[in-house]
Amino acid sequence: MKEIAFEDFYQLCQNGCSTIIDVREEVEFKQVHIESAQNLPLSSLADTYEVLDKNQTYYVICKSGIRSAHACQFLAEKGYDVVNVPGGMDAFE
Numbered sequence: 001m002k003e004i005a006f007e008d009f010y011q012l013c014q015n016g017c018s019t020i021i022d023v024r025e026e027v028e029f030k031q032v033h034i035e036s037a038q039n040l041p042l043s044s045l046a047d048t049y050e051v052l053d054k055n056q057t058y059y060v061i062c063k064s065g066i067r068s069a070h071a072c073q074f075l076a077e078k079g080y081d082v083v084n085v086p087g088g089m090d091a092f093e
Helices: 006-014 026-031 042-051 066-077 088-092
Strands: 020-022 057-061 081-084
Touching: 006 057, 042 066, 057 066, 066 081
Parallel strands: 020 057, 057 081
Antiparallel strands: none
16 A cells, blocks of 8 residues: 655645545544545445546545555555555644
């Protein structure tokens, strides 16, 4: 599974990266999130992933990196180019 160091991911965010998927639940997402992130909760990802473009690279984030790792595995199996963000939103705070 591809991963990105948090410092490198943070730089991408500063430059306006628009391909961030936040797989936390909607309640968590509403509390705090990266402005350009798209919320696709892991619990419903199997029903919503097809809105994604297979020609894009997506950076997948959650609270700590566990759910995003599961989401990356699922999406990679479906043919998407995904990169896990270890540390997740905990690293932002």
